[in-house]
Amino acid sequence: MSWYAFIGALEQGFVYGIMVLGVYLTFRVLDFPDLTVDGSLPLGASVSAVAITHGVNPFVSLGLAAAAGFAAGAVTALLSTKLKILHLLASILTMIALYSINIRIMDGPNVSLLGVDTVLDPIAASGLPGYLAAPVMYAGIALAITGAIILFLNTELGQALMATGDNPQMITSQGVNTDTIILLGVGLSNALVGFSGALVAQNQGAADVNMGVGTIIAGLASVIVGETIFGKEGIARACLAALFGSVVYRLAIALALGVELGRFSFNPSDLNLITAVLVVMALVAPKIKGRLQAK
Amino acid sequence: MIQLEAFTKYFHKGSINEVLALEKIDLTIRRGEFITIIGSNGAGKSTLLNCLAGTYMPDSGHLMLDGQDIAHWPEHRRARFISRVFQDPLLGTCASLSVEQNLALALRRGRRRGLRIGVKKAERVLFSQALKKLGLGLEKRLRSRVGLLSGGQRQALTMLMATLIKPDILLLDEHAAALDPKTARQILDLTTSIVNAQQITTLMVTHNMNHALTFGNRLIMLHRGKIIFDIQGEEKAALKKEDLIARFYDRQKEELSADRMLLG
Numbered sequence: 001m002s003w004y005a006f007i008g009a010l011e012q013g014f015v016y017g018i019m020v021l022g023v024y025l026t027f028r029v030l031d032f033p034d035l036t037v038d039g040s041l042p043l044g045a046s047v048s049a050v051a052i053t054h055g056v057n058p059f060v061s062l063g064l065a066a067a068a069g070f071a072a073g074a075v076t077a078l079l080s081t082k083l084k085i086l087h088l089l090a091s092i093l094t095m096i097a098l099y100s101i102n103i104r105i106m107d108g109p110n111v112s113l114l115g116v117d118t119v120l121d122p123i124a125a126s127g128l129p130g131y132l133a134a135p136v137m138y139a140g141i142a143l144a145i146t147g148a149i150i151l152f153l154n155t156e157l158g159q160a161l162m163a164t165g166d167n168p169q170m171i172t173s174q175g176v177n178t179d180t181i182i183l184l185g186v187g188l189s190n191a192l193v194g195f196s197g198a199l200v201a202q203n204q205g206a207a208d209v210n211m212g213v214g215t216i217i218a219g220l221a222s223v224i225v226g227e228t229i230f231g232k233e234g235i236a237r238a239c240l241a242a243l244f245g246s247v248v249y250r251l252a253i254a255l256a257l258g259v260e261l262g263r264f265s266f267n268p269s270d271l272n273l274i275t276a277v278l279v280v281m282a283l284v285a286p287k288i289k290g291r292l293q294a295k
Numbered sequence: 296m297i298q299l300e301a302f303t304k305y306f307h308k309g310s311i312n313e314v315l316a317l318e319k320i321d322l323t324i325r326r327g328e329f330i331t332i333i334g335s336n337g338a339g340k341s342t343l344l345n346c347l348a349g350t351y352m353p354d355s356g357h358l359m360l361d362g363q364d365i366a367h368w369p370e371h372r373r374a375r376f377i378s379r380v381f382q383d384p385l386l387g388t389c390a391s392l393s394v395e396q397n398l399a400l401a402l403r404r405g406r407r408r409g410l411r412i413g414v415k416k417a418e419r420v421l422f423s424q425a426l427k428k429l430g431l432g433l434e435k436r437l438r439s440r441v442g443l444l445s446g447g448q449r450q451a452l453t454m455l456m457a458t459l460i461k462p463d464i465l466l467l468d469e470h471a472a473a474l475d476p477k478t479a480r481q482i483l484d485l486t487t488s489i490v491n492a493q494q495i496t497t498l499m500v501t502h503n504m505n506h507a508l509t510f511g512n513r514l515i516m517l518h519r520g521k522i523i524f525d526i527q528g529e530e531k532a533a534l535k536k537e538d539l540i541a542r543f544y545d546r547q548k549e550e551l552s553a554d555r556m557l558l559g
Contacts, residue, residue, distance in 0.1 A: 152410075154412060154413050154414075155409070155410045155411060155412060155413055156399075156403060156408035156409055156410070156411050156412075156413050157408050157409060157410060158413060159392070159396055159399065159400055159408075159413040159414075160400065160408050162389070162391065162392060162396075163389045163392060163400055166389040166390060166391045166392065167385075167386070167388070167389045167390070169381075169386055170386060170387055170388060170389055170400075171389070171400065172370050172371050172374070173348065173370065173371075173374055173377075173378065173379055173387075174374055174400050174401055174403070174404045174405075175371050175372075175374030175375060175403075175404050175405035175406065176371055176374075176408065177369070177371045177372075178371075
């Protein structure tokens with residue numbers, strides 16, 4: 001792997017790491033498998049890109065992207081809790097609807113961000129070499145957000161969120177309306193995903209309606225990789241594991257793409273296959289490990 | 296304090312499987328009463344508790360609490376007044392959270408939850424003292440995940456959580472039935488001591504006639520969704536197991552003979 005491929009993987013690891021935190025919140029904490037993310041990632045990207053091209057400050061555009069993501073998550077949550085549609089199906093419906101909405105927002109399938117200001121400009125202006133500016137900036141943002149999520153999960157509300165995923169009957173009899181908590185949790189998760197999408201768009205210089213394909217699988221893969229390598233005991237460890245799981249995942253992908261076996265090498269389009277295999281391996285590994293230890 | 300008026304609950308209403316689970320129940324529960332509820336399977340005991348807790352809504356009738364009709368309030372809204380312990384020891388606690396986190400959730404029962412810290416330092420001291428009284432050594436395991444505790448320990452913890460803030464009514468749904476006899480005994484002793492110490496109005500469903508007689512100061516027998524026997528005070532204290540069993544089987548005999556007539 002070249003130095004540039006390594007830096008690029010780090011960069012992506014942190015940028016998508018914010019999305020992975022969102023996936024962690026729904027899949028692991030709330031026990032709500034949410035596929036909305038495949039739509040809310042490009043939603044965040046398109047909102048941010050359109051806002052920036054209309055002269056909005058790039059940092060403010062991140063907030064707008066997060067708000068849009070929250071709204072998308074809220075729709076999924078309401079479909080599930082109020083209209084009693086199965087959570088998985090509810091999230092697929094929102095995801096499909098977002099495809100059309102994203103094209104409406106961008107007035108086309110993509111928006112270019114070449115030549116406009118992005119969140120990277122202030123740090124690039126500080127004199128840090130270009131190839132370092134991006135990873136440092138994104139690592140800082142991702143770590144700050146991870147810290148905020150850890151703090152949040154330790155509050156009364158955060159604890160109620162964890163309990164809702166663990167034992168809804170118990171937390172209901174403690175006086176918590178689980179519908180409200182699910183709205184908040186799935187909303188927050190998609191706000192993170194939207195935020196991440198906005199950063200991805202600013203990083204790669206364009207928002208594209210198809211950039212969200214496979215987000216959920218990449219997110220899940222990162223969560224599982226993180227848990228396997230860094231463990232999952234405790235709130236802080238689990239959240240950091242999700243973030244660094246994302247970094248490891250992107251590095252692994254970069255490695256795999258660099259592999260050459262004689263005349264064979266992987267194409268970027270093989271990414272989904274590699275990811276799927278990676279997830280299966282990570283899911284099966286603990287079982288095989290358990291079986292070996294039992295012998 | 297609590298009044299059920301013509302309280303009726305159907306299951307599968309309007310279908311061929313329609314069941315009348317509670318039929319126009321009239322019941323007044325006074326403050327400080329400890330009521331044991333018995334009845335055969337399908338008598339409506341658990342349905343009654345679930346209707347009080349808000350898991351089920353009645354088809355008709357009223358549920359008055361201090362003059363306010365709460366029959367259609369959602370479960371989470373009633374939690375301010377009502378706490379419960381389930382038969383399944385796993386249902387009352389969160390396995391992935393620690394002992395202190397579970398207790399902190401219970402300490403905020405029915406209160407608005409915000410962005411304040413989930414477990415405060417001062418609360419840890421309180422929890423530690425409360426856990427010491429259980430005599431299970433849990434005060435040394437405040438930070439252990441509840442999933443690591445045994446069923447009996449979890450049920451004791453649930454009992455403590457249900458009464459950490461004194462509820463207006465405590466609902467116990469065969470809460471010792473899923474435990475081994477020794478542990479069940481401990482949980483029941485714990486129940487008596489907590490209920491007596493705090494003078495909590497309690498409804499306890501049980502399948503055990505002995506428990507129904509020895510615990511509480513009022514006994515209700517349900518049968519096919521109706522209260523067929525309601526006895527309290529000295530009369531209850533004087534009640535013998537034989538009398539109760541006789542009452543219990545009287546009803547079923549009646550039905551058997553009715554069936555026989557049909558078959559004959």
